[in-house]
Structures are given as C-alpha cells and as structure tokens.
Amino acid sequence: MTKLTLAVAATTLSLSLAGTQALADMQTKTIEYTIGDTTFTGYMAWDDDSENKRPGVLVVHEWWGHNEFAREQAERLAAAGYTAFALDMYGSGKLADHPDTAQKFMQEATKDIEQVKARFLKAKEILQNHETVDGSRIAAQGYCFGGAVVLNMARLGVDLDGVVSFHGALGSPLTAEPGTVTARVQVYTGGADKMVPSDQVAGLVKEMQDAGVDLTLVTFPGVLHSFTNPGADKFAEEFGMPVGYNEEAATRSWEGTMRFYEDIFAQ
Secondary structure (H helix, E strand, O other), rough: HHHHHHHHHHHOOOOOOHHHHHHHHEEEEEEEEOOOOOOEEEEEEEEOOOOOOEEEEEEEOOOOOOOOOHHHHHHHHHHHEEEEEEEEOOOOOOOOHHHHHHHHHHHOOOOOHHHHHHHHHHHHHHHOOOOOOEEEEEEEEEEEEEHHHHHHHOOOOOOEEEEEOOOOOOOOOOOOOOOOOOOOEEEEEEEEOOOOOOHHHHHHHHHHHHOOEEEEEEEOOOOEEOOOEEEEHHHHHHOOEEEEEOOHHHHHHHHHHHHHHHHHHHH
16 A cells, blocks of 8 residues: 555545544433423534533524424534524424414414513523523524514514524514614525515515614525425425425525624624
C-alpha cells in the first residue's frame, strides 16, 4: 500500500469516527407531562458534548400532531448546537392520519387562546429547566399550525428572543400591539400557498410594521404549503391537498433560520 493510499485511508477513518462521535453526543428523551387532567408527550434533543449552557428552541408541530417530522426538526436543531423541545399541543396519542381528524384536533386545541398559551408556556418551562439550557435565551419555531401558534405567542408578548414561522397561517384574531411584542419575527411562506393567500401576507406586514415589530418575511415564488415537509407530496396525492415539498425552499428557509438564531442569541 502506498503512502498516498494510507493517507486517504486514515482520513476516511478519521471522518468516519468523527461522524460516529457526533451521533454518540446526540441525546434524546421522550417526556410526558400534564396540564390539568391532560397528558402530553414531548421530545427533547440536545448534544451533550459541551458543558456550556446553550439557547433552547421550541418546535411546534403541524396540524397532524406531534409526529416524526417534528422530532426530526428537534434533532436537527440539536445537531446545530441548540437544545430543542418538540412540544405537544394536542395531547398524548392525538396523531392524525386524515385531514378531517387533524382539523378536529386543531379546533379542540385552539378553541381557547388561553389554553393555547398555557400549553405553550408549560413546554417553555420544561425547556428552560433542562440542565443544558440558558433559560434566558429561548426561541420558538413552528410549521403550518405550529407557525400560527408561535406568531400568536409573539403577539401575546410571551418572553421569547425570536419566533420563526414555516408556512404558517399569518392572519389571526389577535393583533400585535405597539410595545407588546418582544420577539423578533421571521416568516417563510410559499408564493403559491392557497392556505396563506397574498392578503394574509400583506396584512401581517402591515400589522407588524404598525406594532413596531422586527419582521423578516421571505416568500418563495411558485411554492406550495408545507414546503419543508418531504411527506407533503404523499398528502397531496392521497387527499388531494394543495401542498408540496420544495427542496430549495426547505433548504433556504432552514439556512436563514440558522443565521437568525446566530444573530438573536449573540446579542
């Protein structure tokens, strides 16, 4: 074996070991918690390679419920150096496989804004109390239904450094008021999203501008609802829903979110 071959083999082994170490450092935990008489199931993910406290990020699921996609987003955040908690807004076991069921679960969860806030704040408390988290540095990101949830938490003045909405509904019965919103807001939406039409986009810009909110909004031309979720195409085919995965939009929105967190948590 030549010296060059040996060098390449050593490099390959080193990279392989580094990847194995990265996986070994990833920790996850399913957490059951209660609010009143209802039990919820969340999912915590973090990298325990560092002893330093780090920011925490809440992940709010799509209207399907707390599923594998939400947990994967928590793991991606952990790999990026954050501790993430994929919370549960519906209650343990409430995971939809049909749009009618998802609609029912969503309506039950959002029938009272105080109930929504209580469920969000309980998850925030769990995340802040995790041993790896700097409780003063917390953000939240949500998808579809979850995107609307995090925007409403910002509107209510929940103490967050930032919120990110991925293809979430932008209209709301709530209105951001000047001096109330403390979080910086970032929104990603599809230009062809029939569930989030252009009047909602324009309305959010006016609302946040009137309230003096730091808003960044990105719209992707021709992109449908649920563009971050690779499973969206299956839903479109099975149920005739106007949704679709878009790799470029998913990648750009994730990269933008990572820059957003670097910025807000550095301040």
